[in-house]
Amino acid sequence: xxxxxxxxxxxxxxxxxxxxxxxxxxxxxxxxxxxxxxxxxxxxxxxxxxxxxxxxxxxxxxxxxxxxxxxxxxxxxxxxxxxxxxxxxxxxxxxxxxxxxxxxxxxxxxxxxxxxxxxxxxxxxxxxxxxxxxxxxxxxxxxxxxxxxxxxxxxxxxxxxxxxxxxxxxxxxxxxxxxxxxxxxxxxxxxxxxxxxxxxxxxxxxxxxxxxxxxxxxxxxxxxxxxxxxxxxxxxxxxxxxxxxxxxxxxxxxxxxxxxxxxxxxxxxxxxxxxxxxxxxxxxxxxxxxxxxxxxxxxxxxxxxxxx
Amino acid sequence: xxxxxxxxxxxxxxxxxxxxxxxxxxxxxxxxxxxxxxxxxxxxxxxxxxxxxxxxxxxxxxxxxxxxxxxxxxxxxxxxxxxxxxxxxxxxxxxxxxxxxxxxxxxxxxxxxxxxxxxxxxxxxxxxxxxxxxxxxxxxxxxxxxxxxxxxxxxxxxxxxxxxxxxxxxxxxxxxxxxxxxxxxxxxxxxxxxxxxxxxxxxxxxxxxxxxxxxxxxxxxxxxxxxxxxxxxxxxxxxxxxxxxxxxxxxxxxxxxxxxxxxxxxxxxxxxxxxxxxxx
Numbered sequence: 001x002x003x004x005x006x007x008x009x010x011x012x013x014x015x016x017x018x019x020x021x022x023x024x025x026x027x028x029x030x031x032x033x034x035x036x037x038x039x040x041x042x043x044x045x046x047x048x049x050x051x052x053x054x055x056x057x058x059x060x061x062x063x064x065x066x067x068x069x070x071x072x073x074x075x076x077x078x079x080x081x082x083x084x085x086x087x088x089x090x091x092x093x094x095x096x097x098x099x100x101x102x103x104x105x106x107x108x109x110x111x112x113x114x115x116x117x118x119x120x121x122x123x124x125x126x127x128x129x130x131x132x133x134x135x136x137x138x139x140x141x142x143x144x145x146x147x148x149x150x151x152x153x154x155x156x157x158x159x160x161x162x163x164x165x166x167x168x169x170x171x172x173x174x175x176x177x178x179x180x181x182x183x184x185x186x187x188x189x190x191x192x193x194x195x196x197x198x199x200x201x202x203x204x205x206x207x208x209x210x211x212x213x214x215x216x217x218x219x220x221x222x223x224x225x226x227x228x229x230x231x232x233x234x235x236x237x238x239x240x241x242x243x244x245x246x247x248x249x250x251x252x253x254x255x256x257x258x259x260x261x262x263x264x265x266x267x268x269x270x271x272x273x274x275x276x277x278x279x280x281x282x283x284x285x286x287x288x289x290x291x292x293x294x295x296x297x298x299x300x301x302x303x304x305x306x307x308x
Numbered sequence: 309x310x311x312x313x314x315x316x317x318x319x320x321x322x323x324x325x326x327x328x329x330x331x332x333x334x335x336x337x338x339x340x341x342x343x344x345x346x347x348x349x350x351x352x353x354x355x356x357x358x359x360x361x362x363x364x365x366x367x368x369x370x371x372x373x374x375x376x377x378x379x380x381x382x383x384x385x386x387x388x389x390x391x392x393x394x395x396x397x398x399x400x401x402x403x404x405x406x407x408x409x410x411x412x413x414x415x416x417x418x419x420x421x422x423x424x425x426x427x428x429x430x431x432x433x434x435x436x437x438x439x440x441x442x443x444x445x446x447x448x449x450x451x452x453x454x455x456x457x458x459x460x461x462x463x464x465x466x467x468x469x470x471x472x473x474x475x476x477x478x479x480x481x482x483x484x485x486x487x488x489x490x491x492x493x494x495x496x497x498x499x500x501x502x503x504x505x506x507x508x509x510x511x512x513x514x515x516x517x518x519x520x521x522x523x524x525x526x527x528x529x530x531x532x533x534x535x536x537x538x539x540x541x542x543x544x545x546x547x548x549x550x551x552x553x554x555x556x557x558x559x560x561x562x563x564x565x566x567x568x569x570x571x572x573x574x575x576x577x578x579x580x581x582x583x584x585x586x587x588x
Contacts, residue, residue, distance in 0.1 A: 018431075022428065137573075138565070144524075267529075281432070282433075
């Protein structure tokens with residue numbers, strides 16, 4: 001198991017190096033002088049030179065990348081061009097709000113998606129299955145920014161039950177987490193259904209039934225436990241989708257997280273913040289994928305042997 | 309057309325999901341193409357006295373914040389939204405297909421380098437990169453397309469590479485090589501047709517993803533700022549007047565949802581018929 005983890009960890013190094021390089025080169029995506037795109041066409045030459053110096057853009061590209069590596073390794077992501085505050089500090093300030101919302105959304109998605117999938121599988125082919133799967137399809141097709149607006153319209157404006165925006169008590173989490181979690185709930189319900197239908201056909205399920213084990217125990221102990229395996233992978237893969245969804249959800253609900261931070265930075269062309277957020281989002285993606293791989297190998301030892 | 313093709317075509321037409329998907333998508337495409345004929349007003353026509361006018365007989369879906377007819381904007385918006393979505397997916401798929409074919413067929417160091425590149429691109433969230441690129445490059449529809457293709461190709465490349473790895477070991481490929489066929493010929497006439505089915509299914513699902521990403525960008529104010537607003541941009545405009553004119557938010561959202569739903573139906577149906585092993 002340890003060698004499997006080490007192997008996976010080593011595999012991450014080239015990807016990490018690539019992502020940092022990408023972030024370092026971000027300012028060069030636009031043709032021409034990056035200072036022009038940040039300060040606008042009417043900036044003086046002195047201003048441009050000063051900015052290029054601050055961002056290290058006056059150095060050769062190779063040196064810029066190397067310097068950025070050094071910075072990242074020292075957990076120094078530079079300073080915001082607008083507020084002059086440390087990017088690491090800004091991200092650390094906003095990060096908890098995003099992670100909290102993401103975790104609550106995943107819990108909401110599990111509580112909606114898994115039971116819906118189980119019901120669908122147990123009544124496969126029937127009207128319940130059809131209804132549940134149609135709801136799941138709608139959930140995937142609904143853009144989350146639209147769902148968010150509709151939830152505000154109905155629950156906050158029309159019924160006046162829940163707050164429109166800002167992070168506060170538990171009530172403030174309901175609408176944003178539903179907005180973020182609905183698509184995941186739909187994916188989970190489809191996966192649960194498919195996985196359960198596969199497991200229901202297994203020999204050990206037939207054996208359990210033949211032994212006279214009550215049906216609810218067959219489902220709980222034999223089917224659900226084994227059908228949960230693919231869900232681990234899906235949850236891992238979808239975590240980064242949830243985080244990306246945070247950008248839009250945070251804008252709709254005025255949530256003070258990393259998503260709204262990155263949008264402000266993109267609009268003001270605050271490169272250091274954009275670079276920092278890019279690293280954080282990608283870093284989380286890589287770490288979650290690694291943990292998913294390890295967890296999956298731990299649950300299902302066949303994977304470990306196959307990869308070695 | 310050989311009997312096998314006719315059988316597949318028949319199965320496709322008879323599949324209810326494919327049928328529903330095609331009908332909805334057909335209606336949307338028809339509206340987009342014939343917008344100048346079916347739209348009740350010109351897209352530039354606006355009357356400030358009709359600002360936020362509720363749906364009526366003259367303006368079936370009401371008027372927006374500038375007094376423009378919403379139905380007209382929706383019909384013209386379909387043009388931009390669908391144009392961006394189709395072109396983005398075509399470019400992503402062609403790029404991903406080329407990289408996947410080369411990577412899976414030649415393996416070795418070419419494969420290692422290309423697949424590391426795919427992993428790097430996949431580690432970066434598409435929406436984030438698209439936001440950054442469209443903000444930096446300027447919000448024209450072609451920049452939006454470039455911004456989404458920049459990361460969108462990676463998933464097709466990974467899919468195709470996986471397929472090619474198994475196809476290149478098949479007997480018909482070995483036989484062709486033994487007969488003296490060169491690599492380009494094998495790739496084009498033997499490997500490519502075999503990856504077409506999963507590619508079509510993947511492209512269909514990608515289309516729905518791109519429609520949502522493009523609409524999301526527009527919603528955030530980073531989408532195509534061309535003369536004609538996309539559905540996402542209309543939705544973004546509606547958000548500012550959610551209380552006074554909720555229909556401005558409801559209508560574009562429903563249109564996006566229907567098209568995405570149709571594409572998901574179509575993708576599921578295509579997979580059922582063309583790739584029965586993977587379907588459920």
